Amino acid sequence: MSIRSNVLVLPLVVVVPLLAACAGDEPEATASQSASNVEIVATEYAFSPENVTVPAGEITFTVRNDGQEEHEFEIFQGDRVIDEVEGLIPGLERDLTVTLDPGAYRIVCMLNDHLERGMEATLTVTA
Amino acid sequence: MTATFFITLREGLEAALIVGIIAAYLVKVGRRDLLRPVAAGVLLAVVLCIGLGVAVVATVGRLPLQLQATLEGIGAITAVVIVTWMLFWMRRQGRSLKGELEGHLAAAIASGTALALVGMAFLAVIREGIETVLFLLAVLTSRGDTGPALLGGLIGLGVAAAMGWAIFAMGVRINLGRFFTWTGVVLIFVAGGLVMYAVAEFTEAGLLPPSPTAFDIGATLPDNSPLGSVLAGLFGYRSSPSVLQIVSYLAYVVPVLTLFAFDGRWQLRRQPASA
Numbered sequence: 001m002s003i004r005s006n007v008l009v010l011p012l013v014v015v016v017p018l019l020a021a022c023a024g025d026e027p028e029a030t031a032s033q034s035a036s037n038v039e040i041v042a043t044e045y046a047f048s049p050e051n052v053t054v055p056a057g058e059i060t061f062t063v064r065n066d067g068q069e070e071h072e073f074e075i076f077q078g079d080r081v082i083d084e085v086e087g088l089i090p091g092l093e094r095d096l097t098v099t100l101d102p103g104a105y106r107i108v109c110m111l112n113d114h115l116e117r118g119m120e121a122t123l124t125v126t127a
Numbered sequence: 128m129t130a131t132f133f134i135t136l137r138e139g140l141e142a143a144l145i146v147g148i149i150a151a152y153l154v155k156v157g158r159r160d161l162l163r164p165v166a167a168g169v170l171l172a173v174v175l176c177i178g179l180g181v182a183v184v185a186t187v188g189r190l191p192l193q194l195q196a197t198l199e200g201i202g203a204i205t206a207v208v209i210v211t212w213m214l215f216w217m218r219r220q221g222r223s224l225k226g227e228l229e230g231h232l233a234a235a236i237a238s239g240t241a242l243a244l245v246g247m248a249f250l251a252v253i254r255e256g257i258e259t260v261l262f263l264l265a266v267l268t269s270r271g272d273t274g275p276a277l278l279g280g281l282i283g284l285g286v287a288a289a290m291g292w293a294i295f296a297m298g299v300r301i302n303l304g305r306f307f308t309w310t311g312v313v314l315i316f317v318a319g320g321l322v323m324y325a326v327a328e329f330t331e332a333g334l335l336p337p338s339p340t341a342f343d344i345g346a347t348l349p350d351n352s353p354l355g356s357v358l359a360g361l362f363g364y365r366s367s368p369s370v371l372q373i374v375s376y377l378a379y380v381v382p383v384l385t386l387f388a389f390d391g392r393w394q395l396r397r398q399p400a401s402a
Contacts, residue, residue, distance in 0.1 A: 070130035079337035112345035
């Protein structure tokens with residue numbers, strides 16, 4: 001295997017055993033354009049970073065709850081939910097892989113009144 | 128830990144309520160013999176849910192959002208149909224009994240339809256069970272300290288089951304007339320909650336248009352607070368429903384409640400002498 005393949009496979013070797021029963025389709029990073037990885041942290045009541053810019057294509061969000069309350073992570077385009085992580089309880093971290101076209105999106109937590117309290121981030125997907 | 132507790136409590140309560148009502152009903156109409164099949168059905172449903180959930184996680188990891196939302200919406204609508212049928216059927220049975228001692232009822236209840244209730248208990252558990260299992264598996268496969276979270280989730284299910292048992296015990300004790308009246312009304316609101324839930328899921332799946340939030344009382348009664356969770360589990364409470372949800376809720380509850388109240392002689396006339 002080339003060195004590039006090894007480097008890209010290494011994070012998978014670390015992540016996959018952590019995802020216990022999940023033998024789902026891990027992104028073949030070597031085959032396509034480099035997939036983006038974005039780490040987002042949820043607290044009360046904000047996402048960090050608050051503004052995310054990524055190239056179009058496959059994006060893996062690593063969402064972590066560093067707060068004291070349950071939070072959600074929902075990707076909206078206009079009024080439509082593209083995908084989401086629900087029930088993200090304090091202390092847990094989960095991956096969400098989506099394929100997005102260029103455009104403007106929002107990341108929100110729709111639980112209770114978190115959105116009113118400002119729990120929102122902008123997501124800009126560039127061409 | 129408390130977060131997962133309230134989530135599974137909410138999920139489990141709905142199934143526990145329906146199973147508790149069905150079990151109490153079977154006892155009251157003298158079909159105690161069907162309690163064991165109900166328990167077996169519940170157990171089978173639990174095992175099937177776990178198997179299905181593990182199969183999903185082990186193969187595709189998770190269902191695509193639109194598909195999961197569509198399936199949950201369909202499941203909820205099916206439950207609405209079943210619960211609506213159940214409450215009118217139970218009430219019809221009750222009307223034909225009028226003051227008969229409960230022990231004599233066994234002959235009056237056709238075996239086929241009583242068995243249908245066993246099937247309904249099974250379906251109620253399957254529906255809630257799949258959602259709960261997928262949620263718990265998502266917790267289990269997250270990174271972080273999942274132990275306490277999982278434990279909280281399991282305790283939530285235990286408490287829901289205990290509350291279902293309490294409903295069963297209460298239902299068995301109250302007199303027949305009151306039982307039919309109260310369970311009927313409760314089930315109407317349960318079904319109304321399911322209608323709102325189906326609308327939410329179909330909206331998420333893109334099958335229904337999004338609509339503005341009708342009101343938001345999340346600051347007063349948060350969805351994941353203790354009371355909010357119980358109300359959500361039993362009656363589908365949500366702190367910030369959309370306009371479409373409120374409209375569909377009323378479109379279901381108002382006619383059905385009216386039909387139930389005025390179609391039944393239990394409500395408008397003095398009840399016959401009860402046991």
